[in-house]
Amino acid sequence: SRYRPATQGAGVGGDWFDLIPLGADRVGVLIGDVMGRGLEAAAVMGQLRSAAHALAKTGMQPRQLMRALDTCVADLDVPDQLVTCCYLVIAPDAGTVTVCSAGHLPVLVAGAGDGISALPCPVNAPLGVGDVLYEQSSSEIPPGATLVLYTDGLIETPGCDIEVRIGELSVLLDDLFVGTPCLEAAADHVLAGLLLDADSHNDDVTLLLAQLPAAPLATLTTHFPAVPASVPEGRAFLHKALTSWNCADSAADALLLLSETLTNAVQHASGPVGLHLHRTETDLTVEVSDGSAQLPQPRSAIEDEESGRGLILVRALAASWGVRPTDEGKTTWFTLRL
Structure with a gap:
């Protein structure tokens, strides 16, 4: 400049x-x-x-x-x-x-x-x-x-x-x-x-x-219907990608955070739900998109509630995370250090 x-x-x-x-x-x-x-x-x-x-x-x-x-x-x-x-x-x-x-x-x-x-x-x-x-x-x-x-x-x-x-x-x-x-x-x-x-x-x-920076080393995209069965399917898709990218050390946190964001999309949004992965030499980014314009907000769940802790986990374990509005709805993303 x-x-x-x-x-x-x-x-x-x-x-x-x-x-x-x-x-x-x-x-x-x-x-x-x-x-x-x-x-x-x-x-x-x-x-x-x-x-x-x-x-x-x-x-x-x-x-x-x-x-x-x-x-x-x-x-x-x-x-x-x-x-x-x-x-x-x-x-x-x-x-x-x-x-x-x-x-x-x-x-x-x-x-x-x-x-x-x-x-x-x-x-x-x-x-x-x-x-x-x-x-x-x-x-x-x-x-x-x-x-x-x-x-x-x-x-x-x-x-x-x-x-x-x-x-x-x-x-x-x-x-x-x-x-x-x-x-x-x-x-x-x-x-x-x-x-x-x-x-x-x-x-x-x-x-x-x-x-413009270099393109990611690898990217993958898929879509699922907004049904509960899509959550284990999404986990399997991510696990297969991490294995092929030699990123197994990051699998536990990545799979946990994907479960939370994907479950949130399935429960509160209309389908289809998109899953986009991309990795650089240092980072893995996972994006979950859905057709709802309502943006998720972290909140404190009371002791006997069964929900309300997903985004708290994302905020605690991810290097960074966020939500951006799109023409179709929104995209929730998180990034992990590799």
Whole structure:
């Protein structure tokens, strides 16, 4: 990442970016630009950055996060405030990047094997316009490719068409990503190529290069009906996978936690119930998806209750766990260290 404050004009700017661990090997990437300058723009930026980080941690989808941020902007006591923003979720196990942009500049993809291309994304209005139905899109991006995010200070210059400047950025990136460049050196090269006079730019400059991580070593997916017999079937599926992956040492905890999450889905959700496994060199992640939008909550069971302890076990034994909403319902996941 690179940030260069404006060298001309009064006041600070409203650029920000964030990388947000979402669990289950997913990462959220956020960049935004509050229009205007001065302490007011910086204050709005700080509020939106904090709100976006907290909202992203809930696992909500990019379009839902944008709608929530639009409400935040509307609640600010700042008339006619507009903000451009872009939020992406990287899912290495699926090899996908899901993106929603609120009037922000296009995200570029470098190192994907076919030159520099813009990440497909619907055009949405900036935050603050109000009453906008935000849309998102999902694209398959290969491991090792780099996402290039930036604010308008990097490419906007007086008297020059913005599309021309994006083209100049694409040419620079195309030359850099013929091989596998160091991202630190690439960021410096981009700034040197586009900011010819580093002492005379009149807007903040933000550049973020985010390289997609390697794909998991192995993944498996299956589905079961929402019936009690699916719980032992799911355990058998997981045990077979762990044996084939030479992860038998983690089998006891993994099978126990799967039993709890799968039983919860079978008892309280409509089918089918999905089971997705993926492992890296260090972690095993198990995801159980179902058709119910009701999110499970840990609670303390009284002494003679037969239920209410499942998520307490998950929280105690898993390295991390969580629940994220989906279009079909929800996905409950946990990760164990191998």
